[in-house]
Amino acid sequence: MSLEEIDDIQERRAIERTLAQFDISQETIQKGVAYFIKQMEEGLSNETYSNDFLPMIPSFITHIPDGSETGLSLAADLGGTNFRICSVNLNGDHTFDMEQFKRKVDTTLMNGEDATSEEFFAYLARQVRYFLNKHHKFYLEKSESDLSKNPIKMSFTFSFPINQTSIDKGTLIRWTKGYNIPDAVGKDVVTLFQYALDEAKLPVKIVAITNDTVGTLLANSYSTLTQSKTVLGAIFGTGTNGAYPEKLENIKKLDPKIRAHLESKGVKDMIINTEWGSFDNKLEFLPTTIYDETVDSETSNAGVHLFEKRISGMFLGEIVRLVILDLHRRKLILNNYELGEDTLKNMSGGGSIRKSDSSTTLISLTNYPRRPNTKRFSHLVYTEWSLSTENLSRIQVDDSTELSVTELVLEEALHINTTYLDRLIIKKVTNAVSQRAALLASIAIAAVVLKTGRTGLTLSDDGQLVQTKHNDEIVEVGVDGAVVEFYPGFRKTIIKGLKLTQLGEQYSSKIEIVIAKDGSGVGAALCTKSYIE
Ligand code: ADP
Ligand code: MG
Numbered sequence: 001m002s003l004e005e006i007d008d009i010q011e012r013r014a015i016e017r018t019l020a021q022f023d024i025s026q027e028t029i030q031k032g033v034a035y036f037i038k039q040m041e042e043g044l045s046n047e048t049y050s051n052d053f054l055p056m057i058p059s060f061i062t063h064i065p066d067g068s069e070t071g072l073s074l075a076a077d078l079g080g081t082n083f084r085i086c087s088v089n090l091n092g093d094h095t096f097d098m099e100q101f102k103r104k105v106d107t108t109l110m111n112g113e114d115a116t117s118e119e120f121f122a123y124l125a126r127q128v129r130y131f132l133n134k135h136h137k138f139y140l141e142k143s144e145s146d147l148s149k150n151p152i153k154m155s156f157t158f159s160f161p162i163n164q165t166s167i168d169k170g171t172l173i174r175w176t177k178g179y180n181i182p183d184a185v186g187k188d189v190v191t192l193f194q195y196a197l198d199e200a201k202l203p204v205k206i207v208a209i210t211n212d213t214v215g216t217l218l219a220n221s222y223s224t225l226t227q228s229k230t231v232l233g234a235i236f237g238t239g240t241n242g243a244y245p246e247k248l249e250n251i252k253k254l255d256p257k258i259r260a261h262l263e264s265k266g267v268k269d270m271i272i273n274t275e276w277g278s279f280d281n282k283l284e285f286l287p288t289t290i291y292d293e294t295v296d297s298e299t300s301n302a303g304v305h306l307f308e309k310r311i312s313g314m315f316l317g318e319i320v321r322l323v324i325l326d327l328h329r330r331k332l333i334l335n336n337y338e339l340g341e342d343t344l345k346n347m348s349g350g351g352s353i354r355k356s357d358s359s360t361t362l363i364s365l366t367n368y369p370r371r372p373n374t375k376r377f378s379h380l381v382y383t384e385w386s387l388s389t390e391n392l393s394r395i396q397v398d399d400s401t402e403l404s405v406t407e408l409v410l411e412e413a414l415h416i417n418t419t420y421l422d423r424l425i426i427k428k429v430t431n432a433v434s435q436r437a438a439l440l441a442s443i444a445i446a447a448v449v450l451k452t453g454r455t456g457l458t459l460s461d462d463g464q465l466v467q468t469k470h471n472d473e474i475v476e477v478g479v480d481g482a483v484v485e486f487y488p489g490f491r492k493t494i495i496k497g498l499k500l501t502q503l504g505e506q507y508s509s510k511i512e513i514v515i516a517k518d519g520s521g522v523g524a525a526l527c528t529k530s531y532i533e
Contacts (some may be wrong), residue, residue, distance in 0.1 A: 001403075001424055001427070003015060003016060003424070003425070003428065005421065005424065006421060006425075011332055014330065014332055015327065015332055015425055015428075018323065018326070018327065018332075018429075019428055019429065019432045021287075021289045022287070022289070022432035022433055022435065022436040023432075023436075024287055024436060024439050024440070026500045028285075028287065029439060029442070029443055029497065029500045029501055030463065030500075030501060030502055031285060031463075032285050032286075032440070032443040032447075033443050033446050033447045033450065033459070033463075033501050033502055034459060034463040034502075035280065035284065035285050036054075036276075036279060036443055036444060036447035037447050037450060037451050037459055038053075039052075039053045039054045039279060039280070040053075040054050040056060040274065040447065040448075040451055041053075041451075042054075043055055043056030043274070044056050044246065044250055044251050044252055044253060044272070045252040045253055046253060047253040049163070049173060051278075051281040051282055051304065052282065054274050054275060054276060054278065054279060055161055055173070055273075055274070055275035055278065056251075056253075056272050056273075056274055056275070057161070057162065057163070057164050057211075057272065057273040057274075057275060058164060058251055058253075058254055058270055058272060058273075059164065059210060059211065059214050059243065059270065059271040059272065059273050060164065060166055060167040060208075060270065060531055061167070061208075061210065061214055061218070061270065061271040061527060061530045061531055062262060062267045062269065062270050062271075062530065062531060062532055063529070063530040063531070063532075064217075064218070064221050064230075064245060064269070064271075064530075065218055065221045065222040065526050065529075065530065066221070066222075067092075067093065067094035067221075067222050067223070067224075067225075068092050068093075069090045069092060069222065069526060069529055070090050070091065070092040071089070071090055071529070072087060072088070072089045072090075072152075073087070073088060073152070073153045073154065073155065073525045073528040073529075074086070074087050074088075074128075074152050074153065074154035074155070074204060074525070075087075075088060075154065075155050075156075075157060075215075075520075075521050075522075075524030075525045075527075076124065076128065076154060076155075076156050076157065076193075076524075077157035077159075077212065077215075077520045077521060077524060078105075078124070078156075078157065078158050078159065078160075079157075079159055079212060079237060079238060079520070080159065080176075080177035080178065080179075080237065080238025080239050080313075080314060081104060081105070081237075081238045082102045082103065082104055082105065083102065083103055083104075083105050083124060083127060084100060084101065084102040084103075084520070084521060085100065085101050085102075085127060085128055085131040086098050086099060086100035086101070086518075086521040086524075086525070087099050087100075087131075087135060087136060087525075088521060088522050088524075088525035090222070090522075090525065090526070094222060094223055094224070094225055095223075096222075096522055096525075098518065098521060098522065099131075099135040099136075100518075100521060101127070101130070101131045101134070101135075103127055106123070109123050109181075110178065110179050110180075110181070111178060111179055111180040111181070111300065115180065115181045115182075116181065116183055117181050117183050117184035117187065117192050118192075118196075120181055120184070121192045121193050121195070121196035122196045122199070122200070124193060124196065125193070125196040125197050125199070125200040125202060126200065128197065128200075128202055128204060129200055129202055132202065132204075136152075139152055139203050140202075140203070142203065151203045151204055151205040152203060152204050152205070153205060153207045153528045154204050154205065154206050154207065154528070155206070155207065155208040155209070155210055155524040155525060155527040155528045156189070156190060156193060156206050156208070156209045156210070156524075157210050157211060157212050157215055157520055157523075157524040158170065158189055158209055158210070158211065159211055159212040159213075159235070159239065159241065160172060160173075160174075160175060160176055160177070160179065161173040161174060161176065161275050161278070162189065162209070164209065164273075167207070167208050167209070167531040167533075168190050168206060168207055168208055168209055169188050169190060169191075169209070170188060170189055170190060170209045171186055171187060171188050171189070172184050172185050172186065172187060172189055173185075174301060174304070175300065175301065176239060176277065176301050176304075176305050176308070177238050177239045177314055178299070178300065178314065179300075180300045189209065190206050190209050193206060194206050207528050208524075208527040208528055208531060210523075210524055210527045211241065211243060211273045212235050212237075212241070212480065212481075212519075212520040212523075213233045213234060213235050213241045213242050213243035213273055213274075214233065214243045214271050214273055214523065214527065215233070215519055215520045215521070215522070215523025215524045215526070215527065216233030216234065216235060216243070216478045216479065216480045216516045216519035216520060216523055217230055217232065217233025217243050217244065217245075217271060217478055217523065218233070218271075218522075218523040218526040218527065218530060219233075219478065219480075219516045219518070219519040219520075219521075219522040219523035219526065220233060220476060220478025220514060220516040220519065220523075221478075222522065222523075222526055223516070223522070224476060224514070226474070226476070227473075228473065228474045228475060228476045228512065229454065229473070229475055229476065230475075230476045230477070230478050231244055231245075231448065231449055231452055231454045231475045231476065231477060231511075232244045232445065232448045232449065232477045232478070233477075233478045233479075233480075233516065233519070233523070234441075234444070234445065234477060234478070234479045234480075234484075235479070235480055235481045236311065236312060236313070236441060236479060236480075236481040236483040236484035236490070237312065237313055237480070237481025237482050237483060237484075238312060238313050238314045238481075239277055239305075239308050239312045239313075239314065240276065240277055240307070240308050240311045240312040240441065240444075240481075241273070241274065241275060241276055241277055241308075242274050242276050242444055242445070242448055243271050243272060243273045243274060244271065244272060244274070244448050244451075244452060245269040245270070245271050245272075245452070246269060246270060246271075246272045246452070247268065247269055248262060248263065248267065248268060248269065248270055251270060251272065254270075261532075262532060265532050267532060274444075274448070276307060276308075276444050277305040277307055277308030277312075278304055278305050278306070278307065278308070279306075279307035279444065280306060280307055281303070281304050281305075281306055283306060286306060286307060286310065286440075287310075287436070290326070291319050291322040291323055291326070292306075292309065292310060292319065294322050295309055295315055295318050295319055295322065296309055298318070298384050298385075307440065307444075310436065310437060310440055311437045311440050311441055312437075312481075312483060313388075313389040313390075313481070313482055313483045314385075314389075315389075316389040316392055316433055316434060316437055316483075317385070317387040317388045317389045317390075317391055317392055318384065318385050318387065319433050320387055320392060320426070320429055320430055320433050321381075321385075321386065321387040321414075323429045323433070324381075324387075324414075324426060324429065325381065325382075327425065327429075332425070333421070333422045333425050333426070334416060334418065334422055335374075336373070336374055336375060336417070336419075337374055337375050337376070337377050337416070338374035338375065338376060377414075377415075377416065378414065378415035378416070380413070380414045380415050381414050381415070381416060386413060386414060387413050387414060388413070389482075389483060389487070390482070390486075391409050391412075391413045392430045392433075392434060392487070393486055393487050393488060394406075394409045395409055395410075395426065395427055395430045396427075396430055396431065396434060396487065396488045396489065397488040398427065402420060403420065403423040403424065403427060406418070406423040406426065406427055407423055410423070410426065434487060434489075434490065434493075435493055437483075437490075438489075438490050438491075438493035438494050438496075438497060439493060439494075439496075439497040439500070440497075441484075441490075441494050441497070442493075442494045442495075442496075442497025442498045442500070442501060443497070443501065445477055445494065445498060445511070445513075446497075446498055446501035446502065446503055446508070449475065449477075449503070449511060450502065450503070453468055454471075454473075454475050455471055455473070455475055455503075455507055455510050455511070456468055456469045456470060456471030457471075457503070457507055459502060463502070464502075465502045465503070465504075465507075471510075472510075473510070474510050474511075474512055475510060475511055475512070476511075476512050476513075476514050477511055477512065477513050477514065478514055478515075478516035478519060479491075479513055479514065479515055479516060479519075480515070480516050480517075480519035480520060484515070485515055491513055491515075494513060495508070495513065498511060
């Protein structure tokens, strides 16, 4: 299937140019790796947060599990799309038993006009009650005085940027991934949640606040049966982020008293939550199209988390939807639909009218003549976020001759009828957007691996690969999230991208990308055992 099938050379070129805006060269990838490491280093030294570097949040988790851990604990996980609760019983032999429950978070509580933290956390507490009632009734039946002495330990996986000052304290820096509960910003979310649990008279004590990436790293370390060390836990779900163990001496911003205390207990490393979603917030390096700018302008955290907005599940479908609208406006696809009033209104608001570069000719919308015999689009075509990344997965995997799965997906999601050529082009767009996402992901992974030096290699200040020691070890990267787990070819493209980094074919083959199944939950449970008081 190729664009050769488009007869009109001008049109074909215009489409090719649009697709080419999502290409990333090897040079760009390598520049990205070097810049990423620089942003990590600055984040480790600077105490106050800034857009100039990565947040690099100390997690206060200092013990990497080895599979021998035992016992029962609870984990609550607020991702982006779902709230999950699980209880995990670690068997001490790399295996565990788990009960879990998940619920899609109600959008009015998450970002409604009157959304308040009190109502939001009370809602979470109600889910915890429901879960305990279903799976651990015993704890609800014990007398209150018994339980206040011996509550169940819970770890709270809260995957938003926080300023963490101890294992169980984290103030919210800002919401991401579509959340917006203004009064919670600047507050300690453990206090807010614990208050709601206490109000609901639940026998639960939050002992650790953590992040899904930290959980993924711990879970993979616990579960792996190989001798390989896990160097990184990474998430590609609604959002994207990574966590890795860093030497205490390199975490320059850590309070000297805390460092001295940990060193006196023999601690050498602490897991750092990079918050890499906000890599390059100043756009010094990231490839940017008008579609990226428009997506950003549609979000409640415009101007930040720009790396995430090019990679993760929340955004990829929306980027594709905007490209579809733009191609239609330029008469390149869906020509049996008219350029209605709606098109004018919606496209001029989002900023995608602007020319991205001189090679892309965008038609003028004023006085544009109606095409004869055309239909009107359903409002869904103009509805922000109406095309999900899950839909893109189905388009990506469609290899039927008529692209009939794609036809169905577009009909279902956007209520449009497509010709074969429309579908062919939309499939190419999907491919271009997801390829770029996975290649950007490999920049982050290569940068962290090189920063740790765990493969015996680092980058010099001028970006050259330096071998520090001979090392034949394989290292593991534990990954979790629906995009890396289910998006066809995503993991493969990450591996391809790693080869294009400074690690090249030879050294990138030492990195194994492992899906840490149920990572967040197990990892969070492990957090209740992985810190020093
Ligand atoms: P969370 O980030 O909340 O923990 P997930 O890891 O389940 O949640 O990721 C949810 C995101 O992944 C959503 O943006 C959704 O559109 C996307 N997604 C869900 N299923 C798939 C799929 N099969 N292929 C690609 N993306 C998917
Ligand atoms: Mg998740």
